[in-house]
Amino acid sequence: EDQVTQSPEALRLQEGESSSLNxxxxxxxxxxxxxYRQDPGKGPEFLFTLYSAGxxxxxxxxxATLTKKESFLHITAPKPExxxxxxxxxxxxxxxxxxxxxxxxxxxx
Amino acid sequence: SAVISQKPSxxxxxxxxxxxxxxxxxxxxxxxxxxxxxPGQSLTLIATANQGSEATYExxxxxxxFPISRPNLTFSTLTVSNMSPEDSSIYLCSVGSLAGxxxxxxxxxxxxxxxxx
Numbered sequence: 001e002d003q004v005t006q007s008p009e010a011l012r013l014q015e016g017e018s019s020s021l022n023x024x025x026x027x028x029x030x031x032x033x034x035x036y037r038q039d040p041g042k043g044p045e046f047l048f049t050l051y052s053a054g055x056x057x058x059x060x061x062x063x064a065t066l067t068k069k070e071s072f073l074h075i076t077a078p079k080p081e082x083x084x085x086x087x088x089x090x091x092x093x094x095x096x097x098x099x100x101x102x103x104x105x106x107x108x109x
Numbered sequence: 110s111a112v113i114s115q116k117p118s119x120x121x122x123x124x125x126x127x128x129x130x131x132x133x134x135x136x137x138x139x140x141x142x143x144x145x146x147x148p149g150q151s152l153t154l155i156a157t158a159n160q161g162s163e164a165t166y167e168x169x170x171x172x173x174x175f176p177i178s179r180p181n182l183t184f185s186t187l188t189v190s191n192m193s194p195e196d197s198s199i200y201l202c203s204v205g206s207l208a209g210x211x212x213x214x215x216x217x218x219x220x221x222x223x224x225x226x
Binding site (some may be wrong): 004049089100101102 | 113147151153201214215217218219221222
């Protein structure tokens with residue numbers, strides 16, 4: 001069964017304190033790994049797609065990396081506006097996305 | 110990315126009633142999906158809304174409970190039928206496009222927050 005596990009469940013950082021979020025996955029035939037950001041009361045906002053081990057993508061203070069078993073979302077010098085829930089999902093079958101339960105990030109000034 | 114809107118944004122309903130949620134996209138898309146996000150849980154795919162044919166439902170979801178329409182390439186509806194408090198959730202529409210045989214990234218609407226009393 002395809003499965004996605006995210007850790008930690010919650011993370012509290014001081015502004016400027018860099019850290020990483022983890023997404024471990026078990027899937028037969030990975031077609032893509034996706035990172036989304038979700039603010040309270042809103043739908044998920046797309047951040048990155050990674051397709052193969054070794055791939056990296058960056059956007060502002062965020063950098064996503066992928067290995068054969070996990071992905072990391074590195075947050076460098078975070079700001080309070082980076083506070084959100086970060087969701088990881090894998091695409092196994094032709095269409096279906098399997099999501100993790102997310103990491104709730106709080107960045108304090 | 111496409112601009113996706115959902116109506117209503119939130120609703121409070123009585124048990125036993127039904128609610129239809131609309132999803133509108135500002136451009137034609139190949140794939141439209143409906144997800145459920147229960148409190149404190151991850152997103153779960155309910156079904157894929159197929160244009161011109163019946164929706165494809167995931168295990169645990171049935172057409173009688175969640176009938177779906179997809180009359181064209183920019184619009185879909187999800188009905189939550191005979192509601193119970195367990196149906197209280199956020200319902201999300203997402204869209205994607207096909208590039209050849211590969212499905213591209215899914216983009217999500219703002220969601221519909223449903224509370225069933």
